[in-house]
Amino acid sequence: MAGREQHGDGVRRRRVVLFSLPFQGHLNPMLKLAALLRARGLGVTVLHTGFNAPDPARHAEVDFFPIHETLPDEATSPDSDILRKLLALNAACEAPFRAALASLLRGGGSGHRQDVACAVVDGQCYAAMGAAAQLGVPALALRTDSAAAFRNMLACPRLRDAGYIPIKEEQLDEPVPDLEPLRVQDLIRVDGCDTDELCGFVASVADAVRASVSGIVINTFEAIEASELAKIQRELSLPAFAVGPLHLLFQTPPAEQSLHEPDHGCLAWLDAHPPRSVLYVSLGSLACVDRGAFEEMAWGLAGSGVPFLWVARPGSVSGAGDEAPPLPDGFEEEIRGRGKIVKWAPQREVLAHEAICAFWTHCGWNSTLESICEGVPMLVQPCFADQMVTARYVTHEWGVGLEVGEVLERGTVSKAVTEVMAGEDGAQMRERAHRLQMQASAATSSAMDSLVRFILSL
Numbered sequence: 315m316a317g318r319e320q321h322g323d324g325v326r327r328r329r330v331v332l333f334s335l336p337f338q339g340h341l342n343p344m345l346k347l348a349a350l351l352r353a354r355g356l357g358v359t360v361l362h363t364g365f366n367a368p369d370p371a372r373h374a375e376v377d378f379f380p381i382h383e384t385l386p387d388e389a390t391s392p393d394s395d396i397l398r399k400l401l402a403l404n405a406a407c408e409a410p411f412r413a414a415l416a417s418l419l420r421g422g423g424s425g426h427r428q429d430v431a432c433a434v435v436d437g438q439c440y441a442a443m444g445a446a447a448q449l450g451v452p453a454l455a456l457r458t459d460s461a462a463a464f465r466n467m468l469a470c471p472r473l474r475d476a477g478y479i480p481i482k483e484e485q486l487d488e489p490v491p492d493l494e495p496l497r498v499q500d501l502i503r504v505d506g507c508d509t510d511e512l513c514g515f516v517a518s519v520a521d522a523v524r525a526s527v528s529g530i531v532i533n534t535f536e537a538i539e540a541s542e543l544a545k546i547q548r549e550l551s552l553p554a555f556a557v558g559p560l561h562l563l564f565q566t567p568p569a570e571q572s573l574h575e576p577d578h579g580c581l582a583w584l585d586a587h588p589p590r591s592v593l594y595v596s597l598g599s600l601a602c603v604d605r606g607a608f609e610e611m612a613w614g615l616a617g618s619g620v621p622f623l624w625v626a627r628p629g630s631v632s633g634a635g636d637e638a639p640p641l642p643d644g645f646e647e648e649i650r651g652r653g654k655i656v657k658w659a660p661q662r663e664v665l666a667h668e669a670i671c672a673f674w675t676h677c678g679w680n681s682t683l684e685s686i687c688e689g690v691p692m693l694v695q696p697c698f699a700d701q702m703v704t705a706r707y708v709t710h711e712w713g714v715g716l717e718v719g720e721v722l723e724r725g726t727v728s729k730a731v732t733e734v735m736a737g738e739d740g741a742q743m744r745e746r747a748h749r750l751q752m753q754a755s756a757a758t759s760s761a762m763d764s765l766v767r768f769i770l771s772l
């Protein structure tokens with residue numbers, strides 16, 4: 315009987331406990347995984363922070379259990395960089411996560427001991443991996459980035475010994491041995507962060523994976539990352555389950571867990587445009603640019619003459635706090651209705667809309683997968699961390715994207731926009747993106763089935 319085990323007190327569902335860091339790009343795949351495990355007969359409890367808490371009403375089949383953390387400002391402030399956030403979240407969640415998991419094991423609200431098969435925890439949360447192992451609960455790490463980016467993380471100590479890290483100006487174009495097609499400039503980095511601190515974080519993740527984890531779950535699929543997946547399994551001697559693209563594995567997809575209210579009006583605006591005529595622009599939920607870059611983006615879009623839908627998220631211009639970034643003077647008059655600007659879009663529906671021709675993206679892994687799954691070619695503008703790796707794969711491994719320009723400048727932006735929308739390269743990228751879309755839609759749920767068998771064997 316899948317997902318069930320006979321106990322002294324009758325048949326009880328085996329349970330998986332999941333925990334994600336409170337980022338949009340981590341919660342979304344984790345909640346999809348939760349729904350897929352539940353559909354296969356396992357009990358599912360989601361432990362979560364109070365900050366950016368998921369909405370239980372949207373996930374009726376799943377039990378939710380808050381960990382009651384206290385977060386310092388740097389874990390949540392739009393002005394703190396991703397490394398600050400990750401370090402602060404790991405530190406602040408460790409004890410509350412352990413206490414919540416221990417409470418669940420004792421029976422939590424249910425009154426009887428839970429048969430917890432394993433904990434699937436955020437692959438960036440070394441604190442939770444260690445805490446689960448200390449409580450004797452087998453842990454699986456859920457990677458919400460690509461297999462290639464995870465390999466880059468695992469390789470950091472070697473790259474540091476070999477002198478590739480810290481990254482040096484004169485080596486930027488050098489290929490990185492055993493991580494091709496990456497060059498030195500594509501390695502994971504967070505601008506402005508101390509190399510020791512970044513390497514320390516990466517080492518904590520890699521150490522926790524090696525010491526405390528029984529398997530890796532990755533939101534990717536074999537057709538695009540077969541060789542990276544095989545290498546991860548070899549390097550870690552752990553099973554790696556490529557269960558993605560998670561959002562495609564549903565007949566009826568569960569409600570999106572959106573941390574911001576999507577502006578559905580943009581879909582009606584898209585309806586008024588011919589097929590493949592609009593550029594969609596979004597840098598995801600965390601990335602920030604400075605005011606100068608924001609203005610170059612704006613004037614580059616204006617100069618391209620192309621219709622565009624632009625997510626100008628509140629907090630996406632550094633130093634401006636939580637405010638929606640003001641548009642440059644004269645910009646709206648210049649574009650005369652040719653562009654629509656929203657604070658947050660229903661992205662998956664936007665990418666699936668026939669009016670969309672291309673996606674200017676920061677190459678967050680979810681956005682990249684969503685674009686691939688709709689056959690939409692990309693303009694890449696990676697901002698930090700794994701986005702560098704993904705951008706290189708988009709442009710040079712899969713051939714479905716173009717760089718927006720080494721320096722963000724309105725003239726190069728306009729040129730890149732015109733090329734991806736109407737140029738010959740753009741047409742070829744669209745064809746390749748269409749082929750990847752076919753492969754993504756052929757990705758089966760066999761990795762999910764193997765994952766469930768593995769969980770039941772723990």
Ligand code: UDP
Pocket residue numbers: 337338339340342572596597598599600601625657658659660661662677678679680681682684
């Ligand atoms: N997203 C959205 N509306 C927006 C911008 C982003 O729904 O206006 C969603 C997008 O579909 C994706 C997630 O937010 O699922 C962003 O995750 P990603 O890994 O691409 O980037 P991150 O935000 O983690 O940098």
